[in-house]
Amino acid sequence: MGFERYLASVLIVIMLSFITSSQGYKFYVGGRDGWVVSPSENYNHWAERNRFQVNDTLFFKYKKGSDSVLLVTREDYFSCNTKNPIQSLTEGDSLFTFDRSGPFFFITGNADNCKKGQKLIVVVMAVRHKPQQQPPSPSPSSAVTTAPVSPPTLPVPETNPPVESPKSSEAPSDAVEPAPPEHRSGSFKLVCSTWLVLGFGIWVSMALGLENVVCFWANLTIIVTPLGELTLIREGAVPSQVDN
Structure with missing residues (x-):
């Protein structure tokens, strides 16, 4: 009975974590102050303290008709251009869900308030996919490899190097023949x-x-x-x- 309770609690935790990861987290922009001109903490400083992922949601709290939230490009963000927004949020308490990773640029619909600092940059982290597990490699005992059998080597007959016959020394044709001994007369002797x-x-x-x-x-x-x-x-x- 105790094991079944433990297993049920583990399954509930897994399901909650899956639901939370799929639905994302809800962030309140500006905290209690909401989307205002002079917040107690700079919006970009607040964004740097948090980690944003895909499917997370931003909650902008403001009065309907008195303010708005515009999703703009990087150039329009720094120039506070409110005339070419990518998306406009004007319903008062607005929600924005991140559908991709990368930077997002938000400004107020009031150009003067944008220049005073009512704007926000959020960088969403890239989605990390779990690496696919490779099948375990077979153990050395299971994989039997047979070494190739080399053919028997035949004895190589010893071969004696050929003996060179001594070259007959030929007397040079221009050799000087020894002079014949002088024959003295027998009478003189x-x-x-x-x-x-x-x-x-x-x-x-x-x-x-x-x-x-x-x-x-x-x-x-x-x-x-x-x-x-x-x-x-x-x-x-x-x-x-x-x-x-």
Whole structure:
């Protein structure tokens, strides 16, 4: 029983708030003073203290036939032009309902009183629409994603890099050939060698006091005596004595 009462009270509050929001709020312009020339609070200061929304209503209190309320443009508001009103309220206690957001400009029908400050600017707030609720995103557990299966990779045969055969070094065509060795005559060598042997044999025989020194050179047999006598014998020839 208690829960039913609580639920009923909640529903009543919701309905009242809905009705209030749809019908708007009623504002009394000028408070107790009403729509007059010299209010206790400036009309624009009063409007700045309040928040106006679409469907709200302004209540203008004045004497019928002695005053009026004109809805004008911005230019006519600042110039207090009363000849081209958008809307005129002349019934005494007048009501005006805001049907859109934005600024509204009101002046009195008396141009002199308008210049003295009997005018009002009201700015109506824009309508705020509730953002649409997006459906909740599926949880990670409910959405099962399968990863794509990659095909098996085949082993790649190893390839040895080709071995470059060594390039045969080609001798340049303009290479200089070595000069052939000089061939000295065999007789010159024989003469020089013979005299060296003879000189050496004589020196040895004189130094050692030997009777004879026998040397062999090529096909010659050389005999040197201590007195310096030289004998040359060829193979198959009769010995001959050479005086030094």
